[in-house]
Amino acid sequence: MALYLKKNNKFKEFFQLLFGHPMGFAGLAIILIFLGMALFAPHLGTQDPAKSGAVENLLIPPTSQFWFGTDDLARDIWSQIIYGSRISLTIGFVAALITVFSGTLVGLVSGYYGKMVDEVLMRIVDFFMMLPELPLMIVLAAVLGPSMWNIIMVVSLVSWPTTARVVRSQVLSLKERPFVESARCIGASNLQLMFSEILPNVVPLMFAQAVLMVTEAIYAEAVLSFLGLGDPTSISWGMMLNHVFESGVIAESYWWVAPPIVCIVGLIVSFSLLGTAVSDILEPGYKEKRGF
Amino acid sequence: MAPRQNKNLIEVKDLKVYFMTRSGPAKAVDNVAFSIKKNQTLGLIGESGCGKTTTAMAVMRFVKPPGKIISGSIRYMGDDIVPMTAEQMRQIRGKEISIVRQEAQNALNPVLTIGKQITEMIREHESISKEEALYRARKQLDLVGISDKRIKSFPHEFSGGMKQRVMVAIATACNPKFLILDEPTTGLDVIVQRQILMMLRKLKKELDLTAVFISHDLSVVAETCDRVAVMYAGKILEESDTISLYSNPLHPYSKALIGAYPSLKGELKELKSIPGAPPSLIDPPLGCRFAPRCELAEDICRKREPAVNIINGRKVACHMVK
Numbered sequence: 001m002a003l004y005l006k007k008n009n010k011f012k013e014f015f016q017l018l019f020g021h022p023m024g025f026a027g028l029a030i031i032l033i034f035l036g037m038a039l040f041a042p043h044l045g046t047q048d049p050a051k052s053g054a055v056e057n058l059l060i061p062p063t064s065q066f067w068f069g070t071d072d073l074a075r076d077i078w079s080q081i082i083y084g085s086r087i088s089l090t091i092g093f094v095a096a097l098i099t100v101f102s103g104t105l106v107g108l109v110s111g112y113y114g115k116m117v118d119e120v121l122m123r124i125v126d127f128f129m130m131l132p133e134l135p136l137m138i139v140l141a142a143v144l145g146p147s148m149w150n151i152i153m154v155v156s157l158v159s160w161p162t163t164a165r166v167v168r169s170q171v172l173s174l175k176e177r178p179f180v181e182s183a184r185c186i187g188a189s190n191l192q193l194m195f196s197e198i199l200p201n202v203v204p205l206m207f208a209q210a211v212l213m214v215t216e217a218i219y220a221e222a223v224l225s226f227l228g229l230g231d232p233t234s235i236s237w238g239m240m241l242n243h244v245f246e247s248g249v250i251a252e253s254y255w256w257v258a259p260p261i262v263c264i265v266g267l268i269v270s271f272s273l274l275g276t277a278v279s280d281i282l283e284p285g286y287k288e289k290r291g292f
Numbered sequence: 293m294a295p296r297q298n299k300n301l302i303e304v305k306d307l308k309v310y311f312m313t314r315s316g317p318a319k320a321v322d323n324v325a326f327s328i329k330k331n332q333t334l335g336l337i338g339e340s341g342c343g344k345t346t347t348a349m350a351v352m353r354f355v356k357p358p359g360k361i362i363s364g365s366i367r368y369m370g371d372d373i374v375p376m377t378a379e380q381m382r383q384i385r386g387k388e389i390s391i392v393r394q395e396a397q398n399a400l401n402p403v404l405t406i407g408k409q410i411t412e413m414i415r416e417h418e419s420i421s422k423e424e425a426l427y428r429a430r431k432q433l434d435l436v437g438i439s440d441k442r443i444k445s446f447p448h449e450f451s452g453g454m455k456q457r458v459m460v461a462i463a464t465a466c467n468p469k470f471l472i473l474d475e476p477t478t479g480l481d482v483i484v485q486r487q488i489l490m491m492l493r494k495l496k497k498e499l500d501l502t503a504v505f506i507s508h509d510l511s512v513v514a515e516t517c518d519r520v521a522v523m524y525a526g527k528i529l530e531e532s533d534t535i536s537l538y539s540n541p542l543h544p545y546s547k548a549l550i551g552a553y554p555s556l557k558g559e560l561k562e563l564k565s566i567p568g569a570p571p572s573l574i575d576p577p578l579g580c581r582f583a584p585r586c587e588l589a590e591d592i593c594r595k596r597e598p599a600v601n602i603i604n605g606r607k608v609a610c611h612m613v614k
């Protein structure tokens with residue numbers, strides 16, 4: 001249980017376990033590749049992904065000059081894929097951060113105080129849970145203009161309630177545990193009980209939720225962009241799919257369709273693998289089974 | 293401070309704690325009164341479910357619904373804590389009156405180091421720096437006989453007896469004047485029990501503690517307490533100094549209880565169990581609550597509740613003891 005990224009030796013142990021877990025290793029490896037792509041984008045044989053090329057370079061299949069070929073504006077697809085990873089990862093991580101932070105806070109307060117507080121907060125959660133993602137995005141795009149931050153906002157807005165619910169149900173059981181009662185019995189205040197007694201016990205759950213939210217956000221970005229609700233000036237994998245669909249050459253240009261799909265699926269799968277591995281490792285007794 | 297040597301640190305009077313159940317109030321603690329002088333230890337013994345823990349929780353003002361303190365007063369250093377607000381109580385708990393609760397094995401947070409748990413407790417009650425709190429935590433661990441190298445260990449890395457010590461270290465971290473020990477040795481083997489008892493004795497001396505010691509283990513109480521109160525079905529039947537109680541129990545229930553316990557030094561005798569079971573607390577017997585199981589019971593016992601008599605400084609509530 002007590003495997004947190006807190007103490008150095010625990011930290012080391014956690015990663016040793018993660019590397020020892022086949023799924024964890026695979027997931028982590030793929031994510032690191034994508035992270036590398038995003039971080040070192042300018043150094044990976046790329047050119048400006050938004051720059052249109054010469055007419056003779058329109059829609060050519062992969063060559064030694066254009067590794068993944070070009071699109072209908074003669075833009076380099078390899079560069080678009082590389083730079084597109086920045087958008088997907090940013091949206092994934094930022095949305096997950098916002099979602100898990102706010103969801104945990106609401107779930108913690110709601111579960112701990114119970115009664116009226118719980119009732120009110122859960123009704124608010126219900127409201128946001130029921131928000132229709134697509135119409136909301138369309139409206140926001142119309143009002144605020146399409147941008148990456150709108151996608152992050154919409155994804156966070158509709159997905160924090162899930163975390164809040166999950167954390168709340170965990171807190172409901174944790175707050176009845178003897179150690180919480182003991183701490184209260186020797187004078188711990190509500191704030192202390194919530195944040196230093198209960199919260200550390202929710203951390204594994206937060207990790208699992210964060211991983212889940214990253215995949216959800218990446219997926220949502222792809223869908224929204226594909227439907228034309230993303231920022232048309234930015235290059236993302238979903239946007240590429242949108243372009244290829246609208247260009248009308250989707251049936252002929254496999255080199256244009258395949259890379260963004262492979263990347264979206266690859267990134268989502270890698271996070272799922274990581275999520276499974278992390279929840280395996282945090283399972284009590286796993287450490288002992290692996291001989292730690 | 294003025295000498296309060298003979299003053300009572302804790303004075304409980306007419307305490308009633310009822311649990312509001314669907315079939316009526318269960319009188320878990322009914323008209324209980326006791327007082328403890330400074331530096332004394334009072335033992336509270338009795339069968340399971342007789343109200344020992346409920347009494348302790350009432351003194352902490354920590355009775356959870358459906359339980360409720362119906363009436364009575366609990367005076368700590370002269371101040372009644374029953375009418376105090378929740379925030380006042382929170383400041384008293386742990387700082388003035390502290391408790392080592394039952395089931396200490398689960399009472400530690402599994403994901404925090406014990407150092408963190410002790411320092412948090414201190415910093416909740418006193419505004420001191422982290423370093424200072426850490427220093428105090430090390431001293432606490434030393435006091436309960438755990439190496440301060442273990443300050444960064446997690447609870448699962450400790451044995452049952454060590455966890456119990458850590459609980460004592462946490463409970464006494466803010467130098468409370470009054471400590472309630474709720475079955476601190478239950479569930480531990482005799483050797484660890486002995487270690488804990490020795491540690492408690494040392495602690496009591498060093499911290500100048502006044503304590504209530506709850507147990508159903510008569511030998512443990514004999515070893516640690518100056519006075520002993522025998523509880524049965526929510527009432528204190530006898531309160532006396534330890535030696536007199538063990539050598540010459542007055543109340544028939546005390547006699548039966550002590551008779552049901554093997555003696556190490558005395559001759560071999562057959563152990564007697566007490567026939568029957570404790571009465572329902574929702575609908576207790578009219579007269580003496582022990583009457584239905586008592587060998588000496590007469591008509592008056594079943595009709596009228598016995599008053600508390602004081603005989604040679606011992607309190608006994610029995611019609612048959614004069």
